[in-house]
Amino acid sequence: xxxxxxxxxxxxNLARLEFSEDERAGIREDLQRMITFVEKLGELDTxxxxxxxxxxxxVNVLREDEVKPVITREEGLQNAPSANDQYFKVPKVIKx
Numbered sequence: 001x002x003x004x005x006x007x008x009x010x011x012x013n014l015a016r017l018e019f020s021e022d023e024r025a026g027i028r029e030d031l032q033r034m035i036t037f038v039e040k041l042g043e044l045d046t047x048x049x050x051x052x053x054x055x056x057x058x059v060n061v062l063r064e065d066e067v068k069p070v071i072t073r074e075e076g077l078q079n080a081p082s083a084n085d086q087y088f089k090v091p092k093v094i095k096x
Contacts (some may be wrong), residue, residue, distance in 0.1 A: 001035050001041070002034045003028050003031040003035065004028075004034075005024070005028075007031075008024055008027055008028060008031070073086065
């Protein structure tokens with residue numbers, strides 16, 4: 001695949017970016033190197049390689065559930081600047 005000015009213009013339009021001529025030349029070279037690399041990977045024989053479904057063989061590595069002490073609702077609300085008997089009171093931030 002050839003990277004030309006039309007392709008760079010389309011990509012810059014989609015990304016909503018503006019480039020100077022020097023930047024376009026650098027981008028053209030970088031994109032061409034990337035595309036060449038990907039095309040080179042296509043030459044590899046992968047017929048005997050199993051598809052990789054997961055990056056690791058670990059399954060559901062989770063911590064054990066532990067019962068920990070909790071505070072009561074009253075203890076949680078006692079230092080609140082504003083609260084009723086059940087909830088924290090906060091200033092209204094959404095206006096109708």
